[in-house]
Amino acid sequence: MYQINENYNKLPGNYLFSTVAKKVDAFKAANPDASIIRLGIGDVTQPLIPAVIEALHKSVDEMASAETFRGYAPDLGYDFLRNAIAKNDYAARGCDIAADEIFVSDGAKSDSGAIQEIFSADARIAVCDPVYPVYVDSNVMAGRCGDYDAATGKWSRVIYMPTTAENAFIPDYPMETPDLIYLCFPNNPTGTTLNKDQLQGWVDYANRVGAVILFDAAYEAYITEADVPHSIYECKGARSCAIELRSFSKNAGFTGLRLGFTVVPKDLVCKGTALHSLWARRHGTRFNGAPYIVQRAGEAVYSAEGKAQIREQIANYQKNAAFIRQGLLDAGYEVFGGINSPYLWLKTPKGMSSWEFFDYLLENANVVGTPGAGFGPSGEGYFRLTAFGSFANSKEAIARIQKL
Amino acid sequence: MYQINENYNKLPGNYLFSTVAKKVDAFKAANPDASIIRLGIGDVTQPLIPAVIEALHKSVDEMASAETFRGYAPDLGYDFLRNAIAKNDYAARGCDIAADEIFVSDGAKSDSGAIQEIFSADARIAVCDPVYPVYVDSNVMAGRCGDYDAATGKWSRVIYMPTTAENAFIPDYPMETPDLIYLCFPNNPTGTTLNKDQLQGWVDYANRVGAVILFDAAYEAYITEADVPHSIYECKGARSCAIELRSFSKNAGFTGLRLGFTVVPKDLVCKGTALHSLWARRHGTRFNGAPYIVQRAGEAVYSAEGKAQIREQIANYQKNAAFIRQGLLDAGYEVFGGINSPYLWLKTPKGMSSWEFFDYLLENANVVGTPGAGFGPSGEGYFRLTAFGSFANSKEAIARIQKL
Numbered sequence: 001m002y003q004i005n006e007n008y009n010k011l012p013g014n015y016l017f018s019t020v021a022k023k024v025d026a027f028k029a030a031n032p033d034a035s036i037i038r039l040g041i042g043d044v045t046q047p048l049i050p051a052v053i054e055a056l057h058k059s060v061d062e063m064a065s066a067e068t069f070r071g072y073a074p075d076l077g078y079d080f081l082r083n084a085i086a087k088n089d090y091a092a093r094g095c096d097i098a099a100d101e102i103f104v105s106d107g108a109k110s111d112s113g114a115i116q117e118i119f120s121a122d123a124r125i126a127v128c129d130p131v132y133p134v135y136v137d138s139n140v141m142a143g144r145c146g147d148y149d150a151a152t153g154k155w156s157r158v159i160y161m162p163t164t165a166e167n168a169f170i171p172d173y174p175m176e177t178p179d180l181i182y183l184c185f186p187n188n189p190t191g192t193t194l195n196k197d198q199l200q201g202w203v204d205y206a207n208r209v210g211a212v213i214l215f216d217a218a219y220e221a222y223i224t225e226a227d228v229p230h231s232i233y234e235c236k237g238a239r240s241c242a243i244e245l246r247s248f249s250k251n252a253g254f255t256g257l258r259l260g261f262t263v264v265p266k267d268l269v270c271k272g273t274a275l276h277s278l279w280a281r282r283h284g285t286r287f288n289g290a291p292y293i294v295q296r297a298g299e300a301v302y303s304a305e306g307k308a309q310i311r312e313q314i315a316n317y318q319k320n321a322a323f324i325r326q327g328l329l330d331a332g333y334e335v336f337g338g339i340n341s342p343y344l345w346l347k348t349p350k351g352m353s354s355w356e357f358f359d360y361l362l363e364n365a366n367v368v369g370t371p372g373a374g375f376g377p378s379g380e381g382y383f384r385l386t387a388f389g390s391f392a393n394s395k396e397a398i399a400r401i402q403k404l
Numbered sequence: 405m406y407q408i409n410e411n412y413n414k415l416p417g418n419y420l421f422s423t424v425a426k427k428v429d430a431f432k433a434a435n436p437d438a439s440i441i442r443l444g445i446g447d448v449t450q451p452l453i454p455a456v457i458e459a460l461h462k463s464v465d466e467m468a469s470a471e472t473f474r475g476y477a478p479d480l481g482y483d484f485l486r487n488a489i490a491k492n493d494y495a496a497r498g499c500d501i502a503a504d505e506i507f508v509s510d511g512a513k514s515d516s517g518a519i520q521e522i523f524s525a526d527a528r529i530a531v532c533d534p535v536y537p538v539y540v541d542s543n544v545m546a547g548r549c550g551d552y553d554a555a556t557g558k559w560s561r562v563i564y565m566p567t568t569a570e571n572a573f574i575p576d577y578p579m580e581t582p583d584l585i586y587l588c589f590p591n592n593p594t595g596t597t598l599n600k601d602q603l604q605g606w607v608d609y610a611n612r613v614g615a616v617i618l619f620d621a622a623y624e625a626y627i628t629e630a631d632v633p634h635s636i637y638e639c640k641g642a643r644s645c646a647i648e649l650r651s652f653s654k655n656a657g658f659t660g661l662r663l664g665f666t667v668v669p670k671d672l673v674c675k676g677t678a679l680h681s682l683w684a685r686r687h688g689t690r691f692n693g694a695p696y697i698v699q700r701a702g703e704a705v706y707s708a709e710g711k712a713q714i715r716e717q718i719a720n721y722q723k724n725a726a727f728i729r730q731g732l733l734d735a736g737y738e739v740f741g742g743i744n745s746p747y748l749w750l751k752t753p754k755g756m757s758s759w760e761f762f763d764y765l766l767e768n769a770n771v772v773g774t775p776g777a778g779f780g781p782s783g784e785g786y787f788r789l790t791a792f793g794s795f796a797n798s799k800e801a802i803a804r805i806q807k808l
Contacts, residue, residue: 001583001613001614001674002523002524002527002583002584002614002615002616002674003523003524003526003527003583003674003675004522004523004524004674004675004677004679004682005521005522005523005524005525005682006524008522008677008682008685008686009677011685018479018688041476043475043476044475045470045473045475046470046473047467047468047469047470047473048467048468048473050468053464053465053467053468056460056464056467056697057461057464060457060460060461060464061457063451063452063457063460063660063661064451064452064454064457065451066449066450066451066794069449069450069451069452069660070660071447071448071449071657071659071660072445072447072659072660073660075422106510106662106692107692109690109691109692110690110691110692113689113690113691114690117409117545118408118409118412119406119407119408119409120406120407120408120409120410121409121547122407123406123407133689134689134690137689138689138690141521141686141689141690143525179405179406179407180406210405210406211406212406253475255475255476255692256467256473256474256475256476256477256693256695256696256697257467257695257696257697258510258692258693258694258695270405270406270407270408271407271408273408273412273413275408278408278409278412281412281415282412282545284422285517285537285538285541285542285545286513286514286517286518286538286542286545287513287514287517288510288511288513288514288659288662289660289662290662291660291661291662291695291698292660292661293460293660293661293697294695390470
């Protein structure tokens with residue numbers, strides 16, 4: 001008789017955002033008249049920019065005629081998109097990344113779940129705590145995390161690096177040496193960042209101990225401060241120790257279009273095997289390319305009009321972030337993030353647990369956020385709000401919270 | 405120091421179609437004037453049907469306005485598409501499959517590579533030989549296949565079920581009991597099928613020995629004979645032993661759009677755990693939904709106009725298949741498939757190996773096919789041609805082959 005992958009049964013409960021959605025649905029069913037404002041899941045609300053819409057229509061028309069129809073995309077991405085990324089996201093920032101080191105995918109969630117596959121089954125992972133759940137859960141499913149301790153909320157083989165107000169959200173190098181280090185800056189969920197010197201320290205550390213940094217830069221478009229790196233390849237030595245994951249979801253509103261990419265520099269070599277060739281093989285065997293029309297949409301993000309339109313869209317979300325931040329501070333909350341990030345991270349008031357505060361906010365202000373504990377044990381006592389709503393909704397949410 | 409997944413280094417050479425592409429590129433570089441006809445990789449050539457184009461334009465316009473914009477799709481697929489599939493692909497054929505047993509994805513290649521993840525690391529897999537390489541390679545990467553023997557072209561832990569002219573391409577039940585049985589009918593690459601009684605035999609076998617059948621029905625739209633099942637759920641008892649993988653690539657020309665789905669009936673239960681919940685968890689953690697616009701395109705395939713337009717498109721490819729089949733028979737080749745399938749499977753002439761015949765055909769007829777050996781040891785001595793070209797190209801290819 002066949003057997004299942006027992007690691008799945010080790011996962012406690014549901015995926016965080018599914019649990020949030022279920023709670024909100026139940027509240028809505030019980031309170032059909034409540035006007036709920038969702039500042040929970042990090043989904044965007046502004047429409048796709050005109051340059052992207054135009055590229056989509058144009059490429060859809062290409063698919064309507066045999067002469068211009070495109071079937072299977074190259075597994076690793078169309079050159080027009082890989083070149084645009086190399087030029088705009090890397091060369092323009094002085095980063096030495098070639099177009100063929102860029103692997104186009106259907107999104108950073110897929111890539112951040114899949115990247116662990118190319119590493120050994122007993123690799124030790126280190127994550128910031130709190131953390132985006134996909135990093136840990138995908139490794140649990142692969143059997144790397146040991147056992148879950150419900151009392152501490154920790155996995156026995158995961159190396160946790162707490163990032164809390166106590167260390168100003170700057171993780172310390174871990175006591176045990178990890179093989180893979182997941183870093184996400186600007187951070188999800190805390191909205192905080194590392195400056196360039198601090199990130200350089202991590203690159204040096206990884207090169208020193210022989211670890212790979214899996215650097216999630218999905219939120220780089222929200223950076224406003226000059227000394228915050230947009231890419232890990234701004235740091236010296238990153239080509240030999242870092243893989244970078246990028247997304248079109250937050251910088252260009254592609255959450256419903258699905259597009260991302262992963263950078264695997266050819267200098268990442270383990271005992272003669274280039275990780276670049278492993279990831280290429282993984283893509284070639286288990287992925288069939290992102291849709292042509294979506295890759296054309298991605299290319300349009302880098303056009304002159306696209307860049308201008310995107311800047312305006314991001315500025316709107318940044319305005320929300322600044323407004324929410326100030327509104328929470330005015331209401332007496334302790335607030336982090338929101339300066340280089342669309343995420344606000346606040347301390348729950350009066351010693352409430354983060355799920356207690358979730359229920360309290362939902363019931364009394366009809367505002368949905370995300371409980372910090374859902375991101376890891378050190379997220380307990382914190383709560384995440386996002387700036388991805390409309391300005392009107394952000395304003396109304398703050399008005400309601402200030403009235404509590 | 406971190407270590408890689410050493411299973412990758414066990415994989416011999418490159419993914420089959422990458423190797424074919426490289427050979428063709430080299431030939432083209434050396435013979436820039438050659439007019440190459442590609443009947444190799446199973447990519448479609450006809451444009452998307454008008455109903456799909458219209459649905460794409462309409463949904464792109466929805467993404468242009470805040471009122472109708474759609475962000476993250478439900479991980480498991482939009483209800484409008486899951487309902488259309490349940491009604492048209494299952495209820496209409498008398499199969500008892502609920503909409504929430506259908507998981508929408510970015511394509512059958514992704515799903516057929518990922519499905520093994522929910523099973524135990526030591527599961528024994530059985531595959532037909534020859535076989536679509538993704539089934540085996542994805543299990544090699546997961547460490548289930550043991551070691552590769554270059555002399556036999558076989559993996560030590562894989563159970564091979566030869567399907568050749570000798571057994572009329574009907575696999576025998578294996579001597580060793582497998583945990584997972586990959587079946588693809590109409591078959592890729594042989595183009596042959598099982599009738600309903602034969603498939604029922606496999607369902608009964610799987611239920612008897614406690615195995616799961618992973619049934620790839622990507623080519624069901626090409627079935628012309630009445631007693632060939634379109635879905636494994638036409639067989640009694642399949643709900644407790646079979647997962648079905650389906651694609652929009654070949655039935656609706658979505659190779660460049662990326663859409664597929666996997667059916668996991670709730671009756672598939674192993675020691676109290678429903679595979680349905682494992683696959684839902686996998687999708688929720690490691691996938692972020694297929695693009696909204698592509699799911700709307702998929703829905704349009706099931707509209708009245710969509711169905712009529714698709715029927716016409718498939719009929720064109722079927723006409724090619726019949727023409728190529730007859731042309732090869734007239735030229736004295738032994739040919740299989742092409743009746744319920746877009747694939748033609750021929751015996752290589754004069755004892756040529758399948759790669760020798762690949763080179764011979766490329767050099768002397770400038771026709772690209774796929775060497776049978778690339779699909780497994782029992783594919784040696786066979787060669788695959790596809791009916792996905794234009795009729796003009798199919799005709800020209802046959803004219804050239806007949807002249808050899």
